[in-house]
Amino acid sequence: MQKPPDYEAAVRSEFERVKAENTVEAYERFIRRHPGHPLVEEAREALARLGKQ
16 A cells, blocks of 8 residues: 655645745745645745845
């Protein structure tokens, strides 16, 4: 029997890709996909920084 996927690892991996992309669209997509995840706060902070550029 296969082990269930590691949700936390998958979300963190996705967030690393979002950070590498570093676009408003990528951060907004992450926030929509994972609204209750703790990394959403970091995504919002990144959005604020991008908005000031």
